Amino acid sequence: MKWFSSLSIGVKLVLTIVSSVLIGMLLLSAIILNKVGENMRESIEETIANASKNYATYMKSVLDESIVLNKGVATTLNAIFQSEEKDEVDFGDVQNIVKNMFDNSAYATYTFLYMLETPKNFRNLDKKYYTQSGKFAMLYQNTNEFANSAVLQQSDDALLQSPIIEKIIKETKESGKNSQTIYVGNPRALHIAGKEILGLNIAAPIFDKEKNLIGIIGYNFDFVNISGVLNDPKLDLFEGDIRALVTRDGVITIHKNTDLILQNIFERNAHEEAKPVYQAVKDGETRVFDNYRTTSGLDSYASVHSFQTVGDTSEWAILVTTPKSSALAALKDLQQTIIIIALCVLIFVSIAVYFFVRKIVGARLPIILRTLQSFFRYLNHESKEVHTIKIRAQDELGAMGQIINDNISRTQKSLLQDEEAIAQSAQTAKEIESGNLKARIIKNPANPQLVELKNVLNTMLDVLEHKIGGDTNEIARVFDS
Structure with missing residues (x-):
C-alpha cells in the first residue's frame, strides 16, 4: 500500500x-x-x-370425447344385435349409426364396422363393402371436417389386419371377455383406403345374444388437425x-x-x-x-x-x-440495463466526486501547505515575506485557514515587537558603552524570555548606577586627576 x-x-x-x-x-x-x-x-x-x-x-x-363416442355407438350396436338375430338386423339402421359417428366427432377421418360373419341383410350390397377376401367391412371417410359428409370407401383386408382388430379378436377368444371394453391403439401411420394418415384406432367389440363376438366398430382418430391446434x-x-x-x-x-x-x-x-x-x-x-x-x-x-x-x-x-x-x-436485458446504469452512475459519481474533492479539498490543501511552508521559512529567517490564506468558505478548512492567518498575524506582530525591543536594546548598549549608565531598555518585547532578559538588564543597570554613579566618563576623569 x-x-x-x-x-x-x-x-x-x-x-x-x-x-x-x-x-x-x-x-x-x-x-x-x-x-x-x-x-x-x-x-x-x-x-x-x-x-x-x-x-x-x-x-x-x-x-x-372420441372414446366416449365410440363407446356410445358400440353400446347402441350391441343393443341392436343383442335384441334380435343378427341376420334380421336392418342394414340401413346400422349404416346410419356408423355414418352419424362423424356428427359427433371433429377428429375422425374414417369410421369402420367389421363383421366377422356377414349377416344375411348385409349381403349382396355394393362391392365396396367387401374386402378382397370377401369379408364385410363398412368403411366411411369424412371429407369435410366441418360437416358430416360420409363417403363410402372400398374396404381392404389391410384394415382387418390392423393391430387393434387383431388384439380385440385375440383377447376375446383367449379370455372369453364379452364386456364392452374400449380399445385404444397406438399412434401409427395408418393405411386406409389407399392413403396413409397419422392417427390411432379406437374400437370396441360387438356381441350377439349369445355374447359371441360378431363384429368390431371403430374409427380413426386423426392427429393432423389436432397437431395444428397444439403447434399453433x-x-x-x-x-x-x-x-x-x-x-x-x-x-x-x-x-x-x-x-x-x-x-x-x-x-x-x-x-x-x-x-x-x-x-x-x-x-x-x-x-x-x-x-x-x-x-x-x-x-x-x-x-x-x-x-x-x-x-x-x-x-x-x-x-x-x-x-x-x-x-x-x-433477465439478460435487465442485467445489461443494470450494468449500463451502474456504469453511468459510477462515471457520474466519479466525475462529481473528483470535481467536488478537487474544489473543496484538492485545490485548498496545497494553498494551506504553501502558506505553512512560507510561514516556517519566515520563522527560520529564510524569508522575509509570508502570505496569508484567502478564506473562501466557512468550513473546517476555512476555520483552519483562519487560525493560520491569525497566528501568522500575531507572530508577525510579536517578531516585529521583538525586533524593535532588540534594536532599542542595542541602542541602549551603545549608550552604556559611551558611559551613560542612566540609559534603560524601554521597548517591551513580545517574547516572555526577552522581557525577563530586559528586566534583568535594567535591574543590573540600576544597581551599577546606584553604586558607581550614572556617568562612567566622570568617574574615569576623577580617577585620572
Whole structure:
C-alpha cells in the first residue's frame, strides 16, 4: 500500500469514495439480479407447468370425447344385435349409426364396422363393402371436417389386419371377455383406403345374444388437425417453445419437427440431462425440470404433465420445453440495463466526486501547505515575506485557514515587537558603552524570555548606577586627576 500512501489526500478521497460506491453498486446489483432471477425462474417454471397442464387437459378432453363416442355407438350396436338375430338386423339402421359417428366427432377421418360373419341383410350390397377376401367391412371417410359428409370407401383386408382388430379378436377368444371394453391403439401411420394418415384406432367389440363376438366398430382418430391446434405459433410462450404429445412408451405423436413424429423420444435424446424428464414420462409423473437439454443441445426448461384417458384406456404425457436463452432473455436485458446504469452512475459519481474533492479539498490543501511552508521559512529567517490564506468558505478548512492567518498575524506582530525591543536594546548598549549608565531598555518585547532578559538588564543597570554613579566618563576623569 506504499503507492496509496504516497498519493495526495484528494486522490485518496476520490479513490476511496469511488471504490466504496463501486462495491456498493456491485452488491446491490447482485442482490437485485439474484432476487429478480429467482422470481423470474419460478414464474417461468409455473408458466410452463400451467401450459402443459392446459394442453394435457385439452388433449384428454379430445381423446375422452372420441372414446366416449365410440363407446356410445358400440353400446347402441350391441343393443341392436343383442335384441334380435343378427341376420334380421336392418342394414340401413346400422349404416346410419356408423355414418352419424362423424356428427359427433371433429377428429375422425374414417369410421369402420367389421363383421366377422356377414349377416344375411348385409349381403349382396355394393362391392365396396367387401374386402378382397370377401369379408364385410363398412368403411366411411369424412371429407369435410366441418360437416358430416360420409363417403363410402372400398374396404381392404389391410384394415382387418390392423393391430387393434387383431388384439380385440385375440383377447376375446383367449379370455372369453364379452364386456364392452374400449380399445385404444397406438399412434401409427395408418393405411386406409389407399392413403396413409397419422392417427390411432379406437374400437370396441360387438356381441350377439349369445355374447359371441360378431363384429368390431371403430374409427380413426386423426392427429393432423389436432397437431395444428397444439403447434399453433400463437401458443408460444417464448421463442423456440416445443409442445409434444407422447405416449407413456415415448412415441412422439405431435411435435413441431415432423421428422420426429412416430419416433421414440427416449432414443432420440442421449443427453444425461434428458433422462430424468423421460423417466417422469415413463412413470406417469407431472413435474417441472430446470436443467433439460433438447436433442439439439439447447439448455431448456421442461414440464411433463401425464394423463390417462377415460377408463384408463391409454396413457399419455404432454411435454413442454422452453429454451433458457429465450425464457431468460428479459433477465439478460435487465442485467445489461443494470450494468449500463451502474456504469453511468459510477462515471457520474466519479466525475462529481473528483470535481467536488478537487474544489473543496484538492485545490485548498496545497494553498494551506504553501502558506505553512512560507510561514516556517519566515520563522527560520529564510524569508522575509509570508502570505496569508484567502478564506473562501466557512468550513473546517476555512476555520483552519483562519487560525493560520491569525497566528501568522500575531507572530508577525510579536517578531516585529521583538525586533524593535532588540534594536532599542542595542541602542541602549551603545549608550552604556559611551558611559551613560542612566540609559534603560524601554521597548517591551513580545517574547516572555526577552522581557525577563530586559528586566534583568535594567535591574543590573540600576544597581551599577546606584553604586558607581550614572556617568562612567566622570568617574574615569576623577580617577585620572
